[in-house]
Amino acid sequence: MATDAQNSPFIKHLASSDKKTRDQALTSLRAFLSAQTEISELDLLKLWKGLFYCLWMQDKPKLQNRLSSDLASLPATLRPVVVLPFLRAFFLTIAREWINIEALRLDKYLFLIRQYVNASFKYLAREKWNEDMVKQWNGIMEEIPLNATETKLPNGLRYHVLDIWVDELEKVEEGWAKEEMREALGRVMEPVEKLAKDGRLKVVRTAAKECLADERLQAWRGEAQDEVDEEMSDEKDEEWGGFDD
Template sequence: MAEKSAFVKQLVAQDPETRDKALETLGKYLQSRKSFEDLELMKLWKGLFYSMWLADKPIPQQRLAASLASIPTILPEANVLPFLSAFWRTIAREWSGIDVLRMDKFLLLVRLYVRVSFELLAKKGWREEKVDEMLEVFEATPLNLGRRDLPDGLRMHVVDVWVDELDRVDSGREGNFPLEKMMAPVKKLGEETVSPGVKKTVESALEDERLVDWDNPPADSEEEHSEDGPNEQLERENERSMSRDNAALEEDLNAEWNGFDD
């Protein structure tokens, strides 16, 4: 227990060298494991959630969120979906207890986990079986309508960033993107929910003008995305799409941590 507490303290350290060393150690440990028991992953995410909870000041919070969101990209493939599932179940369990002063950093973390999930699918060429497996994870927790313990606020935020992150990941519009399949869980949620807030959020997502002609983006869209580096893209997307969540938090986003090395 003492070792775990010390590790969490290192993750939220204000000193970048201490924090980055802790993240490097975590990355090496996760890469070395061929498999995890579900209980192990839930315990791990309890500690990682706590590290995010303790993270202070906007820039360190943003860097930690980006670093935590990069973890799935370095995991052995067999551990990716279980790790993502543990993340969503942890967030769902803790969501109602997140106070208003801490909510912004968790909104960002959720957005980045939606993003990395889509990026992983893009790297796999949007293969049907991979898409189905990933959507099952989303439908099991953040987009699950049957779970009464799942806060509508989490559902709404995931839906709210869904099209933004699809647009970012499929910015090139290469023609092999399964838009209908990727939007199906959102449509299903809108059709079955009785929550006015969730229904309104789903309707807004489905009416997004970017969905009208996905294969023909504006002439400058691809150029805009291709010229920006990862940090610039992250800053632009969050400023555009999360302004009502916390514009002040995002205006200085310039994450120096670029995730774990492959």
């Protein structure tokens, strides 16, 4: 069970300053996770709490980035049925712990989030942007980091995910500009589109629209710059009426 993994010494050893110890711990964790055909949500959350605080205790910048990259390699080792629940548990953990992340520790978690958005897109790319897989992934995004209405979810997480979204799409797929990729691109952008339309706060909607206005995305979609500029202008011209109820 994942609870066993959380309490195992190899979780703590992932933050070791000794490379051999770290590598052995990662190998043990990969072996454990790759053998699982099903892990409960509770066990995944317990596991991710252990991994979150493993990174918390790592103070050396180079080792922080190494650990984040190692953790982001885990989804590629999982059985397909476990991948999306594992990713969901990651984002739930980040959202829950966000308020506790001190300023001095924030950068390493922002890097981890970037690595996990990238790992997520890599998984979808391996699945050839399968419609059902993307739909399930979108559900996770709309439930947690890009939730349009839940005020308890941290806006800082929303902003960061929006800021890196197109960057990581570009890294994992070179063919976005191809006509046959337009439909897949439209699907994967749906959480951002929904946030731009339905976000409760104007600043969040604006951030989502800025993501959609990225020149790379416009080029992939064959959009005209003036159309996107007009949408942004409409948003800026709206009279602010205070926070939504």
